[in-house]
Amino acid sequence: MQSHPFTASMIRKIGVGSLIFLAVFIHCGLLLFYECASLSVAFADSVVSVGLWSGAAYMSWYIVEYTKVWSARFVIAVGIQILWTSLLFPSFA
Numbered sequence: 001m002q003s004h005p006f007t008a009s010m011i012r013k014i015g016v017g018s019l020i021f022l023a024v025f026i027h028c029g030l031l032l033f034y035e036c037a038s039l040s041v042a043f044a045d046s047v048v049s050v051g052l053w054s055g056a057a058y059m060s061w062y063i064v065e066y067t068k069v070w071s072a073r074f075v076i077a078v079g080i081q082i083l084w085t086s087l088l089f090p091s092f093a
Helices: 010-034 039-064 070-087
Strands: none
Touching: 010 039, 039 070
């Protein structure tokens, strides 16, 4: 089994961690300034939302690794994102 590209080296771990932190920071800032949410609510929502999307991206690697056809990989990746979105926002499903 191949190692996951996010955890293959320390440089990638730092890069992915930095991108996740940046996404949480931006999402929290948008919630604070545009939705006038309190800091604790904005931070909690940001951590949960970005955490779930990051988890979906991380887990899709293991599923996509076993398929060899490019179009099947694309369909599986999109399907996983749709599944996670329907779990995050059940009113839109």
